[in-house]
Amino acid sequence: MAAQDAARANGAPAQPWWERRAADIDQLIARYPKARSALMGLLWMAQEERGWVAPEDMDFIAQRLGLSRAYVESTCSFYSLYHREPVGRYVIVVCGNVMCGLRGGESLVRHLEKRLGVKVGETTPDGLFTLLVTGECVAACDGAPALQINEEYFHKVTPERADQIVQALREGADLVELSERIGLTAPGAVWEAGESA
Amino acid sequence: MKYEKVLTKGIGEVDLTRIENYEAQGGYQALRKALKSMTPAEVHEEVKKANLRGRGGAGFPAGVKWGFLPDDGRPRYLCCNADESEPGTFNNRMLIEFNPHLLIEGILLAAYAVRAARSFIYLRGEFRKGYRVLMDAIEQARAKGYLGDKILGTDFSQEIVVHRGAGAYICGEETGLLSSLEGGRGEPRIKPPFPAVAGLYGMPTVVNNVETLCNVPFIVDRGADWFLSIGTEKSPGTKIFSVSGFVRRPGNYELPLGITLRELIEDVAGGMLPGSELKAVQPGGASSPVLLPEHLDLPLDFDSVQQAGSILGTAGVMVFDQSVCMVRTALYYADFFSHESCGQCTPCREGTAWTARILRRLEHGQGRPEDIEVLKSLRTTMSGTTICLLSDFSITFLQSVLKHFAHEFEAHIQGRACLAERPREVRSA
Numbered sequence: 253m254a255a256q257d258a259a260r261a262n263g264a265p266a267q268p269w270w271e272r273r274a275a276d277i278d279q280l281i282a283r284y285p286k287a288r289s290a291l292m293g294l295l296w297m298a299q300e301e302r303g304w305v306a307p308e309d310m311d312f313i314a315q316r317l318g319l320s321r322a323y324v325e326s327t328c329s330f331y332s333l334y335h336r337e338p339v340g341r342y343v344i345v346v347c348g349n350v351m352c353g354l355r356g357g358e359s360l361v362r363h364l365e366k367r368l369g370v371k372v373g374e375t376t377p378d379g380l381f382t383l384l385v386t387g388e389c390v391a392a393c394d395g396a397p398a399l400q401i402n403e404e405y406f407h408k409v410t411p412e413r414a415d416q417i418v419q420a421l422r423e424g425a426d427l428v429e430l431s432e433r434i435g436l437t438a439p440g441a442v443w444e445a446g447e448s449a
Numbered sequence: 450m451k452y453e454k455v456l457t458k459g460i461g462e463v464d465l466t467r468i469e470n471y472e473a474q475g476g477y478q479a480l481r482k483a484l485k486s487m488t489p490a491e492v493h494e495e496v497k498k499a500n501l502r503g504r505g506g507a508g509f510p511a512g513v514k515w516g517f518l519p520d521d522g523r524p525r526y527l528c529c530n531a532d533e534s535e536p537g538t539f540n541n542r543m544l545i546e547f548n549p550h551l552l553i554e555g556i557l558l559a560a561y562a563v564r565a566a567r568s569f570i571y572l573r574g575e576f577r578k579g580y581r582v583l584m585d586a587i588e589q590a591r592a593k594g595y596l597g598d599k600i601l602g603t604d605f606s607q608e609i610v611v612h613r614g615a616g617a618y619i620c621g622e623e624t625g626l627l628s629s630l631e632g633g634r635g636e637p638r639i640k641p642p643f644p645a646v647a648g649l650y651g652m653p654t655v656v657n658n659v660e661t662l663c664n665v666p667f668i669v670d671r672g673a674d675w676f677l678s679i680g681t682e683k684s685p686g687t688k689i690f691s692v693s694g695f696v697r698r699p700g701n702y703e704l705p706l707g708i709t710l711r712e713l714i715e716d717v718a719g720g721m722l723p724g725s726e727l728k729a730v731q732p733g734g735a736s737s738p739v740l741l742p743e744h745l746d747l748p749l750d751f752d753s754v755q756q757a758g759s760i761l762g763t764a765g766v767m768v769f770d771q772s773v774c775m776v777r778t779a780l781y782y783a784d785f786f787s788h789e790s791c792g793q794c795t796p797c798r799e800g801t802a803w804t805a806r807i808l809r810r811l812e813h814g815q816g817r818p819e820d821i822e823v824l825k826s827l828r829t830t831m832s833g834t835t836i837c838l839l840s841d842f843s844i845t846f847l848q849s850v851l852k853h854f855a856h857e858f859e860a861h862i863q864g865r866a867c868l869a870e871r872p873r874e875v876r877s878a
Contacts, residue, residue, distance in 0.1 A: 283608075283610045284610065285524075285566075285567065285650060286631070286632075286650055288631060288632035288633070289612070289630060289631055289632045290632065291632035291633070292612070292613065292614070292615055292629070292632065293612070293613065295615065296613055296615065317632075323633075326634060327632070327633050327634055330617060330634040330635060330791075331574070331614070331615035331616050331617050331635075332615070332616035332617065333574045333575070333615040333616035334615055334616075349536045349735075349781065349785060350536055350537070350735070350767065350778055350781045350782065351536070351537060351693045351694060351767060353781055354694070354769075354772075354773060354778075355694075386616075387784055387785045387788045387789075388534060388575075388616065388618060388785070388788075388789070389534065389535070389536035389537065389538075389735070389785075390575055391533050391534070391538060391539040391541075391542045391573070391575070391576075392539060392542075393536075393537055393538075393539055393691065393693030393694075393699065393765070393767070394539060394691070394692070394693050394699035394700045394701070395699075396693065396699075400575060402577070403574070403575055403576075403577035404577060404578065405578065428578075431578075437578075438461065439460055439461045439543060439547065439700060439701060440461060440698075440700055
């Protein structure tokens with residue numbers, strides 16, 4: 253993540269992501285009949301680069317699309333997946349809707365709080381994990397309780413499996429590969445791995 | 450009983466994200482057939498004749514919807530609603546992740562039929578894998594000449610733009626989706642004008658659900674008569690039921706519309722979990738009123754479910770057992786809808802928040818006797834009083850459990866213990 257932060261740490265002058273990715277930005281805007289439609293894509297790009305959307309990102313986006321700064325921030329704040337404050341490298345979002353809640357989601361949250369040593373909404377001191385709960389159903393009800401880490405899925409997350417996932421990420425596992433390998437996200441994977449209760 | 454899989458054929462057996470595997474089971478044949486031998490009007494007519502009803506929840510016939518576009522020379526747009534967020538629903542996500550070319554082919558055929566200038570997929574922000582899969586599939590299709598300029602050597606050209614949402618349930622509402630796609634807050638708009646007349650950028654626009662569009666290639670390839678031979682007379686075709694809750698085998702199951710609730714739960718989903726007894730079912734996501742064990746022989750099609758007092762909705766079938774407290778479940782939904790209300794309309798913004806406060810009070814044993822009447826009165830104050838239907842749908846489950854499980858609410862108010870057992874936790878997989 254955070255190419256800019258890494259550059260700063262190396263003592264190199266930080267080149268803003270929007271200069272480095274100028275071609276991607278032009279391409280994104282060109283996909284739409286009207287440039288304003290690229291606003292959400294640019295906010296995603298900022299988050300991809302920095303891990304969150306910083307005030308200077310919104311300054312740039314407003315200027316690039318010819319929108320007011322207030323309009324950009326008002327749009328950004330409407331959507332819950334944009335982080336407007338720094339977050340951990342891995343943002344763990346536990347599904348807090350009905351099916352996951354009924355099928356172990358609540359105790360999963362308590363377990364993760366204990367395991368990570370943080371409360372919901374907080375980031376571990378090493379900056380690795382932020383723990384969140386969403387009220388939105390994440391569309392994984394057959395894999396309840398489910399969670400997402402940086403929008404990658406993990407189904408049927410028992411406390412033991414949660415520990416396994418956290419440990420693997422601490423050891424530097426690739427998130428996408430981890431989700432594919434142990435996320436139990438393929439159709440039928442959940443009950444083939446053992447029916448619950 | 451075994452039923453033929455149509456939209457889900459090959460999923461779990463073949464890697465359909467690879468275009469050659471999709472082609473090997475007949476993929477892109479419908480596009481070829483339409484572009485070489487059918488006019489746009491003929492494709493439209495076939496879909497209309499098939500009575501393909503919208504799979505996103507409303508059940509409105511797609512062919513009729515397409516017919517609402519005025520023929521006035523303005524550019525037309527097609528938007529695929531892939532913002533699947535209705536609690537209890539997860540079939541679009543599977544189609545996107547495991548059969549992306551079917552969706553692309555369906556969009557191309559629909560775009561051809563309505564003569565769209567450009568197509569968009571409004572993809573739920575949480576579907577990051579789905580985004581990767583779709584972007585890759587689009588490039589595969591382009592390399593084979595199925596997408597881009599002069600598709601298959603014809604005069605038909607089409608681009609599909611994938612637009613990522615960022616976490617807002619309301620963007621699944623079609624005008625909220627359009628506001629978001631235009632680059633802003635996903636706030637719904639007053640209808641009329643409907644999107645068909647003034648949609649994306651004010652232009653004529655069709656918004657169709659993922660599963661709806663995935664049916665189009667089969668209707669074009671095999672014909673409307675074939676489609677009409679599946680399901681019921683008024684609800685033809687298959688439906689992917691997303692089954693979750695206290696059953697042995699939760700998952701997505703593609704079945705003919707009109708299959709009974711009993712067959713779905715007892716045969717297809719393996720029956721209730723050991724020790725679980727059926728208490729209630731929501732047949733169509735969070736917005737659907739509950740069905741009861743007495744409804745087990747109800748055919749699951751649009752009209753039958755409506756006649757029984759609920760809605761088929763998204764066919765997100767949530768199965769509850771005796772351990773589930775209805776007050777607590779209503780509170781979950783109330784918190785959800787309160788968070789997801791866009792805030793434009795007072796009855797919704799204030800109403801959803803107050804619903805949650807009253808239910809939280811009840812859940813914590815501090816309910817007041819008058820609370821039940823207040824909650825019942827929301828039927829008039831929160832229904833039909835707002836721009837979109839979020840407000841109306843936020844209380845449909847609540848109203849149905851107030852009717853069928855009134856004793857649970859009364860017990861909470863009288864300070865007695867919750868009548869439900871505590872839900873059991875899942876074991877290690």
